[in-house]
Amino acid sequence: MQELVVPLNHVLLVSTLLFCIGMLGLMIRRNIIFILMSLEVMLNASALAFIAAGAHWGQPDGQVMFMLILSVAAAEVAVGLGLVLQVQRRFKTLDMDDADRMRG
Amino acid sequence: MRDFVWFIPLLPLASSVLLMIASSRLTRRSVALLGVGSVGLAAVLTGAVALEFLSDSTPVEVTLWTWMKIDSLAPRISFYIDGLTLVMMCVITGVGFLIHLFSSEFMQDDDSYARYFAYLNMFIAAMLILVLADNLLLLYLGWEGVGVCSYLLVGFWYRDSANGRAARKAFIVTRIGDTAMLIGLLLLLTELGTLNIRTLMQVASEQWSIGDSLPTIACLLLLGGAIGKSAQFPLHTWLPDAMAGPTPVSALIHAATMVTAGVYLIARTHDLFLLSPSAMHTVAFIGIATSLMAAGTALVQSDIKRILAYSTISQIGYMFLALGVGAWTAGVFHLMTHAFFKALLFLGSGAIIHCLHHEHNIFKMGGLRTRMPITFWSFLIGSAALAALPMTAGFFSKDLILLQAYQRPDFGPWLWGAGLLGALITAIYSFRLVFIVFFGDAKTEPDREIGWQMALPLTVLCALSIIGGYFSLPLADVFPLVNAEHPPHWVEIISISVPLLGVFLAYIGFYGQRPRIDSWTKTPLVQRVGQFLRSGWRLDEVFDRIAVKPYYNLANALQNEPIDRFYEAIVRLNQAIHRHLSATQSGRMRWYITSMMVGLIATLGVAMKIAPGAI
Numbered sequence: 203m204q205e206l207v208v209p210l211n212h213v214l215l216v217s218t219l220l221f222c223i224g225m226l227g228l229m230i231r232r233n234i235i236f237i238l239m240s241l242e243v244m245l246n247a248s249a250l251a252f253i254a255a256g257a258h259w260g261q262p263d264g265q266v267m268f269m270l271i272l273s274v275a276a277a278e279v280a281v282g283l284g285l286v287l288q289v290q291r292r293f294k295t296l297d298m299d300d301a302d303r304m305r306g
Numbered sequence: 307m308r309d310f311v312w313f314i315p316l317l318p319l320a321s322s323v324l325l326m327i328a329s330s331r332l333t334r335r336s337v338a339l340l341g342v343g344s345v346g347l348a349a350v351l352t353g354a355v356a357l358e359f360l361s362d363s364t365p366v367e368v369t370l371w372t373w374m375k376i377d378s379l380a381p382r383i384s385f386y387i388d389g390l391t392l393v394m395m396c397v398i399t400g401v402g403f404l405i406h407l408f409s410s411e412f413m414q415d416d417d418s419y420a421r422y423f424a425y426l427n428m429f430i431a432a433m434l435i436l437v438l439a440d441n442l443l444l445l446y447l448g449w450e451g452v453g454v455c456s457y458l459l460v461g462f463w464y465r466d467s468a469n470g471r472a473a474r475k476a477f478i479v480t481r482i483g484d485t486a487m488l489i490g491l492l493l494l495l496t497e498l499g500t501l502n503i504r505t506l507m508q509v510a511s512e513q514w515s516i517g518d519s520l521p522t523i524a525c526l527l528l529l530g531g532a533i534g535k536s537a538q539f540p541l542h543t544w545l546p547d548a549m550a551g552p553t554p555v556s557a558l559i560h561a562a563t564m565v566t567a568g569v570y571l572i573a574r575t576h577d578l579f580l581l582s583p584s585a586m587h588t589v590a591f592i593g594i595a596t597s598l599m600a601a602g603t604a605l606v607q608s609d610i611k612r613i614l615a616y617s618t619i620s621q622i623g624y625m626f627l628a629l630g631v632g633a634w635t636a637g638v639f640h641l642m643t644h645a646f647f648k649a650l651l652f653l654g655s656g657a658i659i660h661c662l663h664h665e666h667n668i669f670k671m672g673g674l675r676t677r678m679p680i681t682f683w684s685f686l687i688g689s690a691a692l693a694a695l696p697m698t699a700g701f702f703s704k705d706l707i708l709l710q711a712y713q714r715p716d717f718g719p720w721l722w723g724a725g726l727l728g729a730l731i732t733a734i735y736s737f738r739l740v741f742i743v744f745f746g747d748a749k750t751e752p753d754r755e756i757g758w759q760m761a762l763p764l765t766v767l768c769a770l771s772i773i774g775g776y777f778s779l780p781l782a783d784v785f786p787l788v789n790a791e792h793p794p795h796w797v798e799i800i801s802i803s804v805p806l807l808g809v810f811l812a813y814i815g816f817y818g819q820r821p822r823i824d825s826w827t828k829t830p831l832v833q834r835v836g837q838f839l840r841s842g843w844r845l846d847e848v849f850d851r852i853a854v855k856p857y858y859n860l861a862n863a864l865q866n867e868p869i870d871r872f873y874e875a876i877v878r879l880n881q882a883i884h885r886h887l888s889a890t891q892s893g894r895m896r897w898y899i900t901s902m903m904v905g906l907i908a909t910l911g912v913a914m915k916i917a918p919g920a921i
Contacts, residue, residue: 229900237895298895305893 483534590630733808
């Protein structure tokens with residue numbers, strides 16, 4: 203088993219930080235583009251944690267999961283951007299707080 | 307002839323139904339013809355039956371059909387005629403016919419002419435069923451029937467809500483008594499197993515002995531019904547208010563016939579009452595107490611009809627006194643003569659009210675002696691009979707009651723003395739009425755003359771009020787013989803002279819241009835006593851406080867549905883929660899995300915706190 207250059211805990215710390223940044227962005231940002239970007243940040247944070255864990259225990263599963271997350275993210279961006287276009291066309295804005303027609 | 311006696315109640319009943327159905331298609335003339343004619347025909351038939359009865363006085367029973375059959379209870383629609391029933395029938399159809407005739411003119415300007423006669427005919431039918439009934443259940447049917455008709459006729463002018471109130475009061479107060487009576491009937495049925503009056507009396511005398519508690523309870527329950535219907539203390543308060551109805555109705559229902567139903571009931575079940583001396587005493591004391599109370603109130607009233615109403619209560623008190631001392635024949639005799647002279651007085655007052663633009667206050671009348679001579683003479687004769695002046699009908703019956711009360715061994719003289727006091731007050735108030743209304747200055751001018759339909763009944767009733775005392779009633783087979791011993795002469799002389807003294811007192815008190823009574827009643831004490839008497843001894847107030855008000859309060863409390871409040875609170879709580887929760891569905895993504903995150907972190911935190919090793 204090969205030791206990591208960077209200790210696992212540090213990587214996990216970075217991953218957690220990234221996840222929190224993404225989550226905060228998700229909660230604070232109103233622009234739908236930024237929300238999508240925050241989502242990507244969160245996905246990548248978890249992917250980073252998988253990579254690190256895989257490398258730590260010398261298992262390929264971590265990288266397999268990373269590949270899966272990557273493709274899911276790509277698909278998600280494709281669908282998400284399509285939605286963004288629709289939102290822009292329908293509401294003439296990208297502000298998600300204005301698209302609150304499902305309230306109540 | 308006597309087998310067709312069922313025809314007598316059927317006639318007014320059929321006429322009543324016809325008037326109700328076809329009222330809009332009949333002219334006033336045909337309505338009057340139908341309403342008056344049916345009762346007239348019934349009176350003629352009754353007269354024929356009575357004539358036949360005089361030659362052959364065996365009681366007759368006519369069974370029509372079995373009403374219903376429930377186990378051993380099988381009441382039949384069956385009529386029974388003996389002397390007592392016949393006396394009642396003659397009074398009901400005879401006086402009833404005269405009052406119908408009077409009404410045909412009295413009510414001629416009324417819009418609901420047909421409705422009036424429909425109710426009045428129905429009343430006659432129900433009253434006839436009451437007196438003809440051979441079992442207590444059928445009697446109860448007639449009893450309630452007359453109650454309903456009384457309610458309908460008291461509230462006849464229903465557009466004035468006060469009349470509706472009076473009608474409801476009359477119905478509800480008598481209903482209290484009726485309920486007691488129904489319980490009494492059920493008690494008799496369960497104890498003795500029958501409701502047929504004659505069988506019942508026979509079984510009761512065999513099964514119970516004098517002084518047992520069961521006959522006393524049964525008698526007191528029946529007495530409850532009787533005092534409700536006959537307006538005796540303490541259930542008499544409805545009768546003065548019942549004067550809200552048309553005056554002929556007051557004459558027929560609230561003076562001559564219906565209110566004497568209680569007297570009839572007690573006379574009819576006298577075998578039962580003989581088994582219970584304490585119930586008899588109660589009857590006598592209620593009678594004399596009511597008689598004095600009502601006479602005192604009649605002395606100070608100013609509404610002509612209320613005076614007569616209190617006088618009716620007082621006179622029925624005498625009948626109860628007679629029943630209570632076992633003077634059955636005297637009681638029924640007074641019932642008959644009272645029907646004559648009180649109907650006469652009421653019809654006379656009806657004539658005055660009719661001709662004086664519906665004026666009821668006696669102090670606004672006056673001087674009518676020369677302007678309405680027929681009415682004056684009928685009122686004078688009626689008042690003389692009411693005051694029991696010698697040679698009038700009321701004299702014979704009231705004298706009989708007082709003398710037989712005197713002969714009671716235990717407290718007879720006391721009852722006699724109290725009865726005399728009542729007779730004195732009766733004489734004073736009846737002649738106070740005559741002097742104030744017919745003498746002195748004229749205050750209101752009559753605007754019309756009475757026609758023959760009014761004059762004829764007045765004349766006939768005048769004659770009856772004079773000669774009615776000489777009738778001998780065929781009651782010897784119905785009631786047990788009473789002690790026929792003659793009281794001492796001085797008792798009779800005092801009994802005769804007391805009413806004359808009363809008339810004299812009324813003369814010096816109320817006769818003349820400026821009645822002397824005014825100067826005597828200036829002192830505050832007298833004024834206060836007068837006020838107390840005028841309010842009917844404050845009984846209305848007392849009942850209001852102990853029964854009516856609490857009932858209203860309870861009804862008001864229940865009207866707000868206190869139990870529903872609890873369930874409504876649950877509904878409102880749910881609605882509030884719903885409102886708050888639906889406010890969280892803001893439609894804003896960021897809000898959803900934030901709450902999801904907060905929830906997730908909180909859940910994780912709690913999970914770590916509970917099971918630290920699991921994560």
